[in-house]
Amino acid sequence: xxxxxxxxxxxxxxxxxxxxxxxxxxxxxxxxxxxxxxxxxxxxxxxxxxxxxxxxxxxxxxxxxxxxxxxxxxxxxxxxxxxxxxxxxxxxxxxxxxxxxxxxxxxxxxxxxxxxxxxxxxxxxxxxxxxxxxxxxxxxxxxxxxxxxxxxxxxxxxxxxxxxxxxxxxxxxxxxxxxxxxxxxxxxxxxxxxxxxxxxxxxxxxxxxxxxxxxxxxxxxxxxxxxxxxxxxxxxxxxxxxxxxxxxxxxxxxxxxxxxxxxxxxxxxxxxxxxxxxxxxxxxxxxxxxxxxxxxxxxxxxxxxxxxxxxxxxxxxxxxxxxxxxxxxxxxxxxxxxxxxxxxxxxxxxxxxxxxxxxxxxxxxxxxxxxxxxxxxxxxxxxxxxxxxxxxxxxxxxxxxxxxxxxxxxxxxxxxxxxxxxxxxxxxxxxxxxxxxxxxxxxxxxxxxxxxxxxxxxxxxxxxxxxxxxxxxxxxxxxxxxxxxxxxxxxxxxxxxxxxxxxxxxxxxxxxxxxxxxxxxxxxxxxxxxxxxxxxxxxxxxxxxxxxxx
Numbered sequence: 224x225x226x227x228x229x230x231x232x233x234x235x236x237x238x239x240x241x242x243x244x245x246x247x248x249x250x251x252x253x254x255x256x257x258x259x260x261x262x263x264x265x266x267x268x269x270x271x272x273x274x275x276x277x278x279x280x281x282x283x284x285x286x287x288x289x290x291x292x293x294x295x296x297x298x299x300x301x302x303x304x305x306x307x308x309x310x311x312x313x314x315x316x317x318x319x320x321x322x323x324x325x326x327x328x329x330x331x332x333x334x335x336x337x338x339x340x341x342x343x344x345x346x347x348x349x350x351x352x353x354x355x356x357x358x359x360x361x362x363x364x365x366x367x368x369x370x371x372x373x374x375x376x377x378x379x380x381x382x383x384x385x386x387x388x389x390x391x392x393x394x395x396x397x398x399x400x401x402x403x404x405x406x407x408x409x410x411x412x413x414x415x416x417x418x419x420x421x422x423x424x425x426x427x428x429x430x431x432x433x434x435x436x437x438x439x440x441x442x443x444x445x446x447x448x449x450x451x452x453x454x455x456x457x458x459x460x461x462x463x464x465x466x467x468x469x470x471x472x473x474x475x476x477x478x479x480x481x482x483x484x485x486x487x488x489x490x491x492x493x494x495x496x497x498x499x500x501x502x503x504x505x506x507x508x509x510x511x512x513x514x515x516x517x518x519x520x521x522x523x524x525x526x527x528x529x530x531x532x533x534x535x536x537x538x539x540x541x542x543x544x545x546x547x548x549x550x551x552x553x554x555x556x557x558x559x560x561x562x563x564x565x566x567x568x569x570x571x572x573x574x575x576x577x578x579x580x581x582x583x584x585x586x587x588x589x590x591x592x593x594x595x596x597x598x599x600x601x602x603x604x605x606x607x608x609x610x611x612x613x614x615x616x617x618x619x620x621x622x623x624x625x626x627x628x629x630x631x632x633x634x635x636x637x638x639x640x641x642x643x644x645x646x647x648x649x650x651x652x653x654x655x656x657x658x659x660x661x662x663x664x665x666x667x668x669x670x671x672x673x674x675x676x677x678x679x680x681x682x683x684x685x686x687x688x689x690x691x692x693x694x695x696x697x698x699x700x701x702x703x704x705x706x707x708x709x710x711x712x713x714x715x716x717x718x719x720x721x722x723x724x725x726x727x728x729x730x731x732x733x734x735x736x737x738x739x740x741x742x743x744x745x746x747x748x749x750x751x752x753x754x755x756x757x758x759x760x761x762x763x764x765x766x767x768x769x770x771x772x773x
Contacts, residue, residue, distance in 0.1 A: 260292050263768045267761050272747060272754070279743040281648040282769055284736055285659050285729065291738065291773065296648040299632065300743050305651060305704040305727045306640035307593045309633070311581050312658045312667060313617050314600040320578035320666035324351040328394050328570035329563045330403065338404030343556055344544075346394065346533060347413040347563065348431035350599045351574045352592050355390020356434055357383055357583070364579035368681045369510055370587040372435055374517040375481060378509035378752075382441070382517055387434035387457050388532055390572050395536035397570035405543045410534050412526045412552050415560050417598040420610040423641055425485050426523035428594060433532055436525050436591065438462055440498050442479070442516040445470035447504040460549055461489060461531035462520065466498040473505035481518050490527035490551040496520040509752070526552040578666035585670040585702060586678030590639035597638025610637065626657040640704065648741035651727050655739040671728050674699035674763060694733060695767035701728025701740075705755060721747040721755055726762045732773035740769060 260280060268278045281296035283289065326349045332342015357365040367381035374380035386392070412431050419427035426436070434457055443452040453466040468479065478500040488494035498518065508516045522528045527550070534548040574580070584592035601613030604620060614635055622630040632650040636642050658667050672678030675696035680703065704725035710718050727741040742762055749755060 260294050261768070261772055263772070264292075264765050267765055267768075268744070270761070272757070273744065276747045277745040279648050279745075280741070280765075281652050282730075282738055282740040282773075283652050283656065285656055285739050286737065288656070292740075292769070295743075296652075296741070299634075299645050299647055300725075300745060301644060301706050301723050302633075302646045302651065302725060302727075302743075303640035303644050303704045303706045303723065304588045304590075304593075305702050305725045305741070306635055306644050306646065307585060307588065307638070308651065308658075308702050308727060309621065309628075309635070309646075309654050310593050310597045310600070310617065310638040311585055311670065312654060312661075313620055314596040315577065315581055315663040315667055315670075316658075316661050317600045317603050317620075318577050320576060320581075320663045322577040324349040324574040324577075326351050326354065326390075326394075326572040326574075327563070327568050328398060329567045330401075330569050331558065331567070332408060334403055338402055340403050340406045340408065343408040343411055344398065344403075344406050344537075344569075345411045345413050345557065345563075346431075346529070348416055348429070348529075349574075350416055350430045350595055350602075351390075351572065352432055352435070352580055352583075352595060353390070353574065354432050355393055355572055355574075356385060356387035358385050358389060358575070362575065364575045364583055366583040366587055368587065368678055370589060371439055371517055371519060372437060372587075372589060372591065374439075374519050375484060379511045380517040381511055382439055382456075382515075388536065391433070391529075391532050391536040392539065394570045394572055395533065395540040395542065398537060399540040399542050401569040403542055403569060405545070406537070407545050409546045409553050409556055410530055410537070410544055411554065411556050412529050412533075413554075413557050413560075414526050414552075415557070417602055417608040417613075418610070420594075422591060422594060425521050426525075428591060429525055430595070430598075431525050431529045433457065433522060433525060433529050435589075436522040437519040438464065438496070438522060440464055440466075440481075440518045440520070442468065442498070442502075442514070442518065444506070444514045445502075445504070447472050451502060453498055457532065459528070459532050459535060461528045462486065462494045462496065462522070464496050464498060464520070468498050469501045471501040471503050473503050475501065475503045477502045477506055479516070479518060481520060483520075485521045485523050487523055489522060489524035490549065492549050494549075524551075526554070578663075578670070581666060581670040586672050588679055588703065590641070593639035594637050613638075621654065621657075625660065626654070628653045628657055648727075648743065651741040652739050655727070655729065655741075659737075659739075668700055668729060671700040671702055673697050674701070674766060679703040680763065689764075689767075692764070692767040692771055695730075695770035698731045698770055699728065699763075699766045700730075701726045701766065703759070704743075705759070707749070707755065719749050721749045721758060724755070724758045724762060726766060730766060730770050730773070732770050734773055736773065738769065738773060740766070742766065 279295035282292040365383035371380040416430035422428040445451040451468040455464040601607035621628040633646040672680035706723040730738040
């Protein structure tokens with residue numbers, strides 16, 4: 224799972240990656256004491272920690288539409304990352320599970336007899352999220368249950384094994400193979416596929432990516448009194464990492480500081496971030512209780528960073544570039560949009576099938592991936608290039624046949640579930656049922672986390688404590704959602720609230736029938752990440768009980 228750690232102020236600003244949340248006063252819905260919900264489920268909901276909280280539950284037979292359990296299902300609730308079942312469903316339906324993105328490189332000029340390109344080299348971004356940087360040996364896309372995109376929030380993460388620059392190296396090698404030995408001009412990134420837009424106050428999200436737009440710092444275990452070993456990736460003159468992190472005596476407090484988390488120097492020489500603080504010699508990292516410990520810096524100008532790493536990859540491939548490697552991306556040199564000629568293409572990177580991307584995005588709740596998927600959907604659907612027009616295009620598609628989702632019962636502000644994102648459980652169930660009949664449904668189902676198996680549901684539910692629930696393992700396929708906020712009190716203390724924890728997806732019940740369900744709890748007071756995990760596990764237990772009872 225992806226519970227957030229950190230100060231309440233930081234948590235509130237981020238509005239958590241996997242999110243769902245609070246019951247909105249005044250919304251309608253059936254009485255929360257609905258007796259159609261069995262005691263084995265309501266007993267979990269009545270635990271002392273949920274005093275004052277609000278639960279909502281809707282369970283429907285996917286094929287017949289029969290309503291099985293209903294509790295507050297017409298309530299408008301903050302759904303946050305459960306919103307991703309809409310954005311990824313729409314994108315999968317639009318493109319098809321087997322669609323592959325093509326990222327071409329063009330020469331804008333002629334190549335003379337010495338192999339010199341007198342002109343510019345242009346990479347045209349396609350919105351390929353991994354750019355070859357997550358490709359396993361078998362061609363699949365690598366991902367981990369605890370993704371590095373949430374390392375700073377979670378306190379640790381797992382990085383994938385493939386080289387994050389592999390795609391850029393491949394493109395550079397192709398350029399060299401085309402006969403180009405020198406570029407007497409500029410290297411330019413064309414990221415005009417869609418308009419940049421603000422991603423949660425961190426940076427302007429664009430259609431070009433390197434290592435998911437983060438630089439990883441990799442912290443190894445050190446000896447007391449010595450500098451802590453720190454490495455980072457990708458290695459590039461675009462951004463370097465310095466460390467003053469020390470290993471302190473056993474039993475001391477751990478403090479790892481990333482400065483700044485969102486650097487603004489990309490495109491300038493000597494762009495640097497710093498890792499500082501100390502960790503005890505006996506430190507046991509959270510979430511992933513082993514070294515290395517991962518922290519990240521946001522690549523806030525991916526177009527500048529991508530330009531630099533492509534120039535450096537060209538150099539490794541034996542291609543000289545006269546332009547400076549570190550500079551702002553010279554977008555003013557680009558030709559008219561889509562004015563490229565096929566006979567000037569000198570390289571092309573082909574992505575994995577989109578089903579591999581939807582699996583990565585939904586399994587780990589990758590926010591940037593979901594926001595980009597919304598934009599990619601809109602570009603393909605009707606040519607929309609702004610966030611607002613993309614939301615409108617999605618709304619139009621999903622509210623019409625054959626989906627017929629009541630989109631009037633939703634309020635989406637992006638593709639990932641940030642901010643004041645709301646929907647009713649009725650709308651969530653309608654989307655889940657609509658996807659069941661679409662050609663991309665097998666990929667959609669396979670992309671969801673599996674209870675007790677992988678993604679954000681890998682460690683949910685203690686099946687050993689109740690053997691009667693063990694059969695639910697791998698039979699619940701659902702998207703998680705977590706929305707945490709923090710407020711400063713007049714006395715200087717802070718109050719943290721789990722405004723919402725949600726689980727929505729499918730259950731292949733013990734009886735053999737397939738169910739769609741949406742489960743939400745709102746307004747749970749918490750003190751730390753373990754409280755979130757307890758709520759998270761309670762929802763896993765409820766889902767397992769639904770499997771057992773149906």
